[in-house]
Amino acid sequence: MNKKAVSWVVTVGMGIISLIALFPILLLLLSSFRPSSELMRSGISLTFDWADLNLDNYLYIFSQADGYWTWYANSLLISALTIILSLFFSSMVGYALAVYDFKGRNLFFGFVVFILMVPFEILMLPLFQMMISAQLVDTYAGVILPLIVAPIAVFFFRQYALGLPKQLMDAARIDGATEYGIFFKIMLPLMTPSLGAMAILQGLGSWNNFLWPLIVLRSNDMFTLPIGLATLLTPYGNNYDVLIAGSVMTIIPIIILFIFFQRYFIEGLTVGGVKG
Template sequence: MKKEKNNIGLKLVGNIGFSLIALVFLFPIIGLLISSFRPSADLMRDGITFAIDFSTLNLDNYMYIFQQAPSYWSWYGNSLIVSGLTIALSLFFSSMVGYALALYDFKGRNLFFVLVLLILMIPFEILMLPLYKVMVATQLVDTYFAVVLPLIVAPIAVFFFRQYALGLPKELMDAARIDGSTEYGIFFKIMFPLMGPSLAAMAILQGLTSWNNFLWPLLVLRSNDMFTLPIGLATLLTPYGNNYDVLIAGSVLTIIPIVLLFIFFQRYFVAGLTSGGVKG
């Protein structure tokens, strides 16, 4: 009985502690949300604060975005398309590569895995110039695929899926081969569904990376109609005028897809990270 009370006390302390930590991390978002309802003059004078003056709060910033900012929704749509393509293609190809490195014995397998680790340690800024030359040579500049292609087989995703696939039962592969299944059938019908938690975890991580990606899209996208949200919002800050009111309201709206993505996959997120982190 005493042990149960101690466990309840520890859980209560833990819940309170984690709640306080979560609240600290939410402070910037709360400040951003409050500031999105403030007029531009207040923002220029006081900046982002937690002080609330209800007499000045209004929906003008959001009304402007919904009624007079068609470019914003064009950027929003571009970001949704780019992030959707990145998640779908990255999960498909990276999971196949990681699965092959984990469960197939072939010549040079360890070398390929070492190369993945080496590429993982190279900063993306070093790879940007050769990647940009490839995009120019293939005439993909200012297209969705120019933004998506470098992220399709991400080293971190390959490593993650490889670690997770090491824990999959090989007996299922042998049984499927005896039943006459092809190697592609084994992967798509048996192993791919078993990788569900890892797919959900990586969907969140890749989606977040793609949604917030700024530097690479800035290099390969040239027209305003193709800009993603990070680039489009950055254009609101110019030497001739800083639209902080619209920028902050627009930034609040950009949080929604990521929150929805996490809510949709959060039940698998922790399971996928822990399983992928201890295998091998």
Template structure:
């Protein structure tokens, strides 16, 4: 390699590093600003807006202590979101992976038609099916409880598509050997395919838990009482025509980031592998 090419490569590397550092700072800046604002009184934000200005005389934990006081329902909302997200994510991954695995491995009539129907479902916005879904939820008595939030989206088209693509790229020799040894179909799925699809499960765990934790529109329609609300809806109720509780809103939003951040840090090692390996055929 000539000295000119080496110099050009070093320049491109340095430019890319600077670019990604700037993009990282751009992505982190809103979060840092939110954290700083959570330690200041709401009057400061109304006066100066969201900024990194931090006066030591105004810094306090008052906003956070109010979240855990008896006057606040924040802990109830937090618990509701955690329970709904945990149950939804586990059930969604379980059933969606089964459907995706079946569409990838088994040969049966109308298999391609069913997969095409899954793709069509991915293209339909939620707003189009809200009314019939709401009427169905009323008929099944799912209004104002967590199952009304979980059940309608428990088998989702995106995870089905993803698991189908991932399972289709795995070698089938393991399944043939398991059948010869007398393993049942469920045994093959749970003992062989689930461990092989671990990166796919990690990727979908992040995406589906993020979807459930941030879900706003459908829980807003289904949930009625304050004790049943989730974090996004509960925080939204703090903004009213009669007054805005920015103290609780900002500190509550900061704490709402924590569970998803933990999930991502825990599964990030497998995230990229799971998102890319589905396109590789075995």
């Protein structure tokens, strides 16, 4: 089989896989235009009358569903702060583990790898006890603080920083630059692809995070979108009009985030994954 045939088979295969992956999203999008009463009867499916499609669900969200936009704003704020703080602190830790030779460095990195293998469910109880002691239950800080130094991000930045040219650091020291100046002015710009890749992964994780915010947050006006949408399904009534259309609206920030950082995503994952 020649290269052209192989390329054609791979392209067709990837196209089929893409269609399979996009099918649930397409089904959700079409269902968001269906009347709530019909969704209650037949659920999410392709067996519906196309003439019944309308914008009523979206009009309801924009005009009457006040709680939805509160949850949306909470998720945007928490995700934005998580991305910024996680990139800042995790990149510093990963960079230090890669370029500085200090006592206990390998042991510290070993702890990072070990934590990667520990399920988050095991850590929830001690983390929640810490939040209670710090009086951070039902606060944004209680949701964000345990996530700002993610082990996966530290590992990724460490692997990426191993490939940075050390000669630039030596030259900067000769010119009188401080270690912080070297990191922020020289090395951090070189780590831009890794920052872009981690921004997407950390943003996606924070935006979809359900379990930890569910444990920490208590009041309805502090809920994030995953928790708020989950509260719409109760034994006393199901608000499918908000649930389905609201779920479609949750995809928009992730698409924007990916479009903004897509130029760095593949490069960051490829380079960061093979260094070291």
